[in-house]
Amino acid sequence: MNKGMDKLAYKIDYIDGILTFTIDREEKRNAVNDEVMNGFKEIVTTIYENKDVRFLIITGAGAKAFCSGGDLSEFHKLQTEKDAFGMLSKMGTILYEIATLPVPTIALINGTAVGGGCEIATACDFRLVAKDAKCGFIQGTLGITSGWGGGTYLLESGLKQDFALKMLVDSSTYDADKLYEIGWATNIFEGSKEVALENFIQHMRKIHPSVHHAYKEIKLRSWKEKNMFERVMEEIKLCAKxxxxxxxIEAVNRFLNKSNK
Structure with a gap:
C-alpha cells in the first residue's frame, strides 16, 4: 500500500500501520474539490480492505493550511438547491464514513482549518493543532451554514453546548490556545507535525487494535441511537437551501473577486 500520488490533488502514504491522507493543493490552500472527495472515498475503502491499518491521519500540504473548505472557484458553479445538495451530500456522506471508521482518526492540523476544513477536523476523533493555526466555522460569512455535517459533529463532540453553538454562530476563526481552552483541540504542538503525531500515538501503539475497534464501536453505537446520519443529512439540506x-451568491462573488485581485 505504499504509494504517493504526486500528480493528484491528494497523497496517500502508508507506513507501519499509519495511513496518512494529505490534501495536496497548497496553491488553493488545500481546498476540497471533486478529486479530493474521491481520494477520501479511496481511503475509506482501503481501511476496510486492509485490517493492518491502525490509524488514519488527515493533514494538509505545506505549513499554511490544513484545509480551507470547499473550492468555491469550482463549487460556485452550482447555483440551485438541488445541485448544491448533490455536492454537499456526496462529501457529507464520505465524511460520515470517515467519522464512523473502526480505527482512531486524527486531524493533524498543520495550518488554517476553516469552513469545510473545520468540519473535516471536527469529524475526526482527535485534533492536533499547530500553535499558530487558526480554525473556525466561517460559513456564516458566506450566507450558509456548515454543509458536510460539521455542525452536528461539533454539537455531539462533548464541548459545552454554549461553546459549541458560539463557535458556529461566531462564524470566525479561533486561535489554537482558545481551541484548546474550550476543548476542541486535543493537543497543541510547535515544530514538526510528524513528531507531534508520534508523541501523541506512542501509548496507543502499545494497545492491541481490537481494543481500539471496541471503543470506537461504543462511540458509534451511541451515534446510531441518536440518528447521527439522518441528522447530518438534515443539516446538509439546510445548507443546500x-x-x-x-x-x-453575492458573498461568494465578493470572495472570488477579492481572491482574483
Missing amino acids: LWESDEH
Missing part, C-alpha cells in the same frame, strides 16, 4: 440564496 441557503446555497441558492442571494446572500450566498
